[in-house]
Amino acid sequence: MTTTVPAAAVSKNFGAYQDAAVRAPVIITKNGRPRTVLLAYEDFVRLSKRDRRVQLTAELGANEIAAVEASEMEPESIPS
Numbered sequence: 001m002t003t004t005v006p007a008a009a010v011s012k013n014f015g016a017y018q019d020a021a022v023r024a025p026v027i028i029t030k031n032g033r034p035r036t037v038l039l040a041y042e043d044f045v046r047l048s049k050r051d052r053r054v055q056l057t058a059e060l061g062a063n064e065i066a067a068v069e070a071s072e073m074e075p076e077s078i079p080s
Contacts, residue, residue, distance in 0.1 A: 002027060007035070 003020055004027040010017045017026050021038040028036045060068075 004029060004034070006030075006032075010038070 002025050003017075005017065007028050007030050010026070010028050017038060020026055022040045025043070026038040027034050028038060057065075
C-alpha cells in the first residue's frame with residue numbers, strides 16, 4: 001500500500017520512510033500536492049529498464065494498434 005506524507009514528516013523521520021519505501025513507494029507532498037516519490041532501488045532499476053525498451057510502431061500488429069487507438073488517458077494523468 002502506497003503511503004503519502006508531507007515533506008516535513010519525511011525530513012524529521014527519514015529512516016522510517018526509507019524503510020517503508022522498500023516495501024511500497026512513499027509519495028512525498030509539498031504544500032499538499034504530490035511532488036516526489038521515494039522507492040526501493042530495485043524498483044527504480046526495473047522502471048529505468050522499461051524506459052529503455054523501444055519498439056517501432058511498424059512492428060506493432062493490428063490488434064496492438066487497435067488497442068492503442070481505443071485507449072484513453074485517465075483524467076489525473078493529463079498535465080494541467
